[in-house]
Amino acid sequence: MAKDSSKNWFRVYRDLLSEDLWTSEPFTTGQAWIDLIGMANYADVESIHKGRLQNIKRGQIYTSIRFLSERWHWSKEKTTRTLKTFETAKMLTINSNTTRTVLSLENYDKYQGGRDTKPTTNQDTTQDTTPTTTSPQKKKDKKNINKAKELHGAYGNVAISGGDFIELASEYGEERLRDLIEALSEYKEATGKTYQNDAAAIRTFARNRKPEQKQSSFSKEY
Numbered sequence: 101m102a103k104d105s106s107k108n109w110f111r112v113y114r115d116l117l118s119e120d121l122w123t124s125e126p127f128t129t130g131q132a133w134i135d136l137i138g139m140a141n142y143a144d145v146e147s148i149h150k151g152r153l154q155n156i157k158r159g160q161i162y163t164s165i166r167f168l169s170e171r172w173h174w175s176k177e178k179t180t181r182t183l184k185t186f187e188t189a190k191m192l193t194i195n196s197n198t199t200r201t202v203l204s205l206e207n208y209d210k211y212q213g214g215r216d217t218k219p220t221t222n223q224d225t226t227q228d229t230t231p232t233t234t235s236p237q238k239k240k241d242k243k244n245i246n247k248a249k250e251l252h253g254a255y256g257n258v259a260i261s262g263g264d265f266i267e268l269a270s271e272y273g274e275e276r277l278r279d280l281i282e283a284l285s286e287y288k289e290a291t292g293k294t295y296q297n298d299a300a301a302i303r304t305f306a307r308n309r310k311p312e313q314k315q316s317s318f319s320k321e322y
Contacts, residue, residue, distance in 0.1 A: 109211065114138055118256040118289075126173040129182060133191070135172070136161060136203065137211050141250065145262040153266075159208030163201055171254060200274075253285025264299040272306060280306055 116122060117138040127135065145156045156162050169179040183203070186192050195202040205211070249259040258281050260268070268277050280302050288294065295301040 112138065114251065115256060118254070123171065123254075127171075129185075132168075132172055132182060133186065136186075136192070136205065137208070139163070140203075140205050140208055142212070143250070143262075145250065146266055156202070157204070159205045161203040161205070163203065165196075165201060167254075252281045253288075254282060255285045255289040257288050258285045258298050258302075260299050260302075268299060268302060271303075276306075277302075283309075 112134075117135060122131075122135075139161050140159050141156055141161070142158060144158055146153060154162070165176050165179050165183075168174075168183075169176045172179065174182075183192070183194055183201075187194050191206055193204045193206070195204070249261045250265075252258045252260055252265075260281070265277075268280075271277075272280065284298065284302055284305065
């Protein structure tokens with residue numbers, strides 16, 4: 101009898117990974133792994149890092165050892181060691197340099213459920229050598245991905261579309277943009293304030309904040 105794979109997973113509301121119940125204490129190794137699954141991009145996105153366009157695929161995480169260490173309440177050494185353990189176990193692959201780390205989760209579609217993971221039916225892994233042209237539907241799909249908002253920040257409460265992220269990164273540089281996002285995330289969590297457009301809020305804040313200010317100093321007046 102064939103095994104029903106649909107019974108081997110359960111859905112977790114992503115916002116739960118931003119609750120104090122989840123983040124207030126040092127993480128276990130298993131908790132860190134579940135956290136990575138929750139942080140992974142659910143759709144392909146493009147971002148600019150130091151003037152270069154980066155393609156971040158579904159199932160990948162654009163992050164840093166410093167950020168993960170602070171989130172998990174671990175030392176940088178423990179974070180690095182645990183990620184290496186995950187890589188050795190073929191749970192993920194690591195691509196890192198001095199400024200950023202890209203983690204690619206293995207079997208991401210399997211963890212999400214509901215998506216076929218066979219190479220012959222997955223557009224991301226199927227290769228076709230036949231010349232093709234971009235259909236109107238594909239152009240529409242790409243436009244919708246650029247408009248689809250993804251949650252960013254330590255508290256998962258800053259909603260920015262892929263297109264807006266690219267524009268903001270080109271304006272401020274990706275390192276400063278991520279500081280701005282973290283500042284907005286902390287401010288929204290602490291005050292309960294919301295904005296109609298988080299990308300616009302970041303631009304306004306960036307104009308009123310000196311570059312050397314720390315991310316925790318989000319303007320009280322804004």
